[in-house]
Amino acid sequence: MIKNPWVTFSLFFLLATFIPNVHKLLNSEMYLKMLVQIPAYSILSFIIGLKLRSLNNKVILQISKHGSSALIFLFGSQTFWMIPRSLDLSVYNEAFAILLPLNLIGAGFLFGIAFKSAPFVLKTAFSIYGLAMFLAMGIIYINFNSLICAVFSIEMQHLAGKYILYVFPFVFVLFLYRLFYNMSKLTEEIIIQ
């Protein structure tokens, strides 16, 4: 399974985030934390989970049936770590610095395994909500002149907001592509039936 290039790539970059200097760099800038570290934990572990789905293992087969639960767990985890206080603690508190990657990697991994069994409507609804929150975050960070996260400076906050707004269109286009692709697949299945 490690020979799978996606798994190798994901594992490599996931482990790279734990190298002390890399970890310190990712925690030093707000935009790196929000746009690189946190998404990396979820997305890379999701890819690993997605590829591991095909393993003939009892536990994995059991997990793969709970798509909705895994999706809600992932969404709840992401929401928790987007709270400014949680973000602060993940930078200066050792226990939370360990909890963040454990939680997000675990959630991403579980969702990767159970992805196919999550209902299309639920995935779409959470994606739309997630996109809206992402955009709102960017707008708030760029416009607020009060410090939201205590561990970063106001300049870092504005910069993070700016970069979020730069990244948002790409994420939105990707979402639209996947949405229309999945809808066309669903339509084909309905026609075939």
Add this chain to the structure above:
Amino acid sequence: MKRSILLPLTIFFVWIGVILWWTGGFRHFTSYSYAMYRAGTPPRNMPDLKMVDYDQKNIDFNRWKGKYILVDFMYLHCSSVCGILRSRLYDYQKELAPYLKKNLVMVSVSFDPQRDTTTILKETWRSLGAEPNWIFASLKGTNEEIINEMYKFGIVIIKTPEGDFNHTTMHYLINPDGKLIKVIDPSSGKDKTLHEITKWIQ
């Protein structure tokens, strides 16, 4: 069908519960706001803070019992907001002059005693007009002790890798009985802040 929605619904409500608890009822999302919420709404007792003033005298807030005390927590090496707040306090000092003669004391407390020595505090006090009822003092203790003590009071102080501090920037009004009665947000503007102060001390 029932079984298939039970687990996702349970996880959903567990997360709602966790976030509800974590944010003090969806009201306190930032570290600053949560620290103030945990410290409790005024009126509340002041913690027993040990300080050294610019004359190197050991002091605490009991020294000014019988008077209103307007407190702000800052550090003099701040490269951002503390200087702005200090110049605002300098402006307030003029407006509050009648009260400073009667029943009000202003106390600016540094939480960075390692760098804000009594000499530097005194120089700063002189540069701001040497008002006898505007005291500059620094907290006693190590950085860690001070940060923990301040958190119990509702003030967040986080040291950045560059050696600066990100911290809560509020004014605290203590009544003549030594109780904290008002937390004032200076970002609401000079007039509003002054009004908040004077409506209590008149």
